[in-house]
Amino acid sequence: MEINQMWGDRFEKGNNTDVIAFNESISFDKRLAKQDILGSLAHTKMLVHTQILSQAEGEQIINGLEKLQKKLLAGNLSFSSDYEDIHMNIETLLQQEIGPIAGKLHTARSRNDQTATDMHLFMKDEISQIINLLDHLLKVIVIKAEKNITTLLAGYTHLQHAQPISYAHYLMAYYEMFTRDLQRFQTAKASADDSPLGAAALAGTTFPINREFSAHELGFGKVYQNSIDAVSDRDYLLDFLSASATVMMHLSRFCEEIIQWNSYEYDYIEISDEYATGSSIMPQKKNPDVAELIRGKTGRVYGELFSLLTTLKGLPLAYDKDLQEDKEGVFDAIDTVKACLSLFAGMLETISVKKDKMAAALKDDFSNATEMADYLANKGLPFRQAHQVVGKLVHYGMEHHLPLQEMRLEQLQKFEPKIEADVYSILSPEKAVKRRISLGSTGFTRVSEQIKRAQEKLFN
Numbered sequence: 001m002e003i004n005q006m007w008g009d010r011f012e013k014g015n016n017t018d019v020i021a022f023n024e025s026i027s028f029d030k031r032l033a034k035q036d037i038l039g040s041l042a043h044t045k046m047l048v049h050t051q052i053l054s055q056a057e058g059e060q061i062i063n064g065l066e067k068l069q070k071k072l073l074a075g076n077l078s079f080s081s082d083y084e085d086i087h088m089n090i091e092t093l094l095q096q097e098i099g100p101i102a103g104k105l106h107t108a109r110s111r112n113d114q115t116a117t118d119m120h121l122f123m124k125d126e127i128s129q130i131i132n133l134l135d136h137l138l139k140v141i142v143i144k145a146e147k148n149i150t151t152l153l154a155g156y157t158h159l160q161h162a163q164p165i166s167y168a169h170y171l172m173a174y175y176e177m178f179t180r181d182l183q184r185f186q187t188a189k190a191s192a193d194d195s196p197l198g199a200a201a202l203a204g205t206t207f208p209i210n211r212e213f214s215a216h217e218l219g220f221g222k223v224y225q226n227s228i229d230a231v232s233d234r235d236y237l238l239d240f241l242s243a244s245a246t247v248m249m250h251l252s253r254f255c256e257e258i259i260q261w262n263s264y265e266y267d268y269i270e271i272s273d274e275y276a277t278g279s280s281i282m283p284q285k286k287n288p289d290v291a292e293l294i295r296g297k298t299g300r301v302y303g304e305l306f307s308l309l310t311t312l313k314g315l316p317l318a319y320d321k322d323l324q325e326d327k328e329g330v331f332d333a334i335d336t337v338k339a340c341l342s343l344f345a346g347m348l349e350t351i352s353v354k355k356d357k358m359a360a361a362l363k364d365d366f367s368n369a370t371e372m373a374d375y376l377a378n379k380g381l382p383f384r385q386a387h388q389v390v391g392k393l394v395h396y397g398m399e400h401h402l403p404l405q406e407m408r409l410e411q412l413q414k415f416e417p418k419i420e421a422d423v424y425s426i427l428s429p430e431k432a433v434k435r436r437i438s439l440g441s442t443g444f445t446r447v448s449e450q451i452k453r454a455q456e457k458l459f460n
Contacts (some may be wrong), residue, residue, distance in 0.1 A: 011144050025086075026080070033086055037065055037072065039117045044081075051375050064094045068090065108200065113230060115193065124235060129338060130185055132188065133341040134182045136345055139350075142455060148171065149447050153362075161365040161366070164430075175450075195222070199224060231318050232315070244336075244337045272352070293313070366402075368404055371431075375419075376418060380418070
């Protein structure tokens with residue numbers, strides 16, 4: 001077996017074929033090629049700045065790296081598993097461009113701080129894209145909410161009709177959830193903003209490097225203060241995966257309701273043809289496959305978080321080969337979250353809201369029972385007693401198929417004499433919603449306030 005020329009001088013035999021295949025990471029970490037070249041450019045400039053390399057040597061290396069950069073952008077770089085990972089591939093390609101001088105690039109660094117640097121740069125880029133997707137989704141929600149402030153909907157608890165609400169109020173609940181998700185991803189991006197470059201293998205280096213210089217070149221806000229931590233830390237990936245798991249949970253909850261409400265039994269909404277599929281055997285079917293797949297992929301992202309937590313839980317300091325397992329799961333989570341956010345926003349934007357169907361569901365569901373209890377409390381009845389009275393009224397109404405608003409006054413007064421003719425003015429679903437005046441409530445005025453605050457935040 002051929003011995004690896006980058007690190008194999010201490011060995012008498014090369015790895016067998018299965019070990020080479022098992023050990024390589026180029027099949028997936030080639031995705032870091034852009035970041036690897038950027039990191040090498042910054043490292044070279046730092047070596048010149050600190051006079052570890054001469055100006056001429058630095059220019060040669062930089063010219064070679066810039067050629068590789070152009071080839072990468074043009075799609076003309078090919079990588080080989082013979083060179084194990086992206087770092088050794090780039091260095092080999094650089095040698096082919098400029099000769100042995102390429103070997104000086106690795107002065108005062110290790111693959112340990114190099115791979116960490118690549119991953120930090122990559123995560124900052126990718127999280128920025130996810131933040132943009134979330135921002136777009138928030139705008140879609142707010143625009144849809146503004147169009148549906150007075151759209152009536154049955155609010156649910158325990159999947160039972162609870163109280164009438166504004167559909168916009170329901171949408172703005174998800175606005176709040178995704179706003180917190182946005183903040184979590186911003187935190188994850190900030191936690192990736194430390195530069196590990198210059199930590200070398202784990203102990204730093206004897207060369208007079210300037211870590212702040214290379215960090216500034218790469219756009220990092222700060223540098224790791226401990227070289228062992230710099231090469232072994234994957235907390236920033238856990239922050240990302242945790243934020244990803246939470247946003248997927250929120251998407252999944254939203255999708256669950258879309259799936260239900262798109263069904264024949266609910267018929268509150270209709271998913272656009274663009275985001276639905278048919279059946280190979282049942283011609284009438286219109287399946288909410290996009291929503292179902294987002295719901296299904298949530299477990300996949302949960303798994304990536306748990307996988308990395310498990311990988312890290314028993315690792316001694318500093319670097320261990322186990323840490324190579326940080327990438328594939330993170331890459332998959334990134335791709336999954338980005339696709340789900342993009343598709344969900346498109347699906348939500350094009351959903352048709354069946355306002356009449358939503359309103360009709362409130363006609364005789366007794367979701368105005370709380371209004372009656374509040375009415376009696378305002379008449380001086382203790383709320384617990386009012387609750388008992390209305391409970392009996394609801395039982396009577398269900399037995400006689402008679403909603404509260406359709407009972408005659410004398411029927412209502414048999415249960416409580418304090419009930420007067422003015423009760424009918426508060427029993428309609430629209431009045432029930434409109435009368436909600438507390439901060440953050442479903443009242444049309446309060447919902448409009450929520451939307452206005454969101455618009456000022458998102459569109460200004």
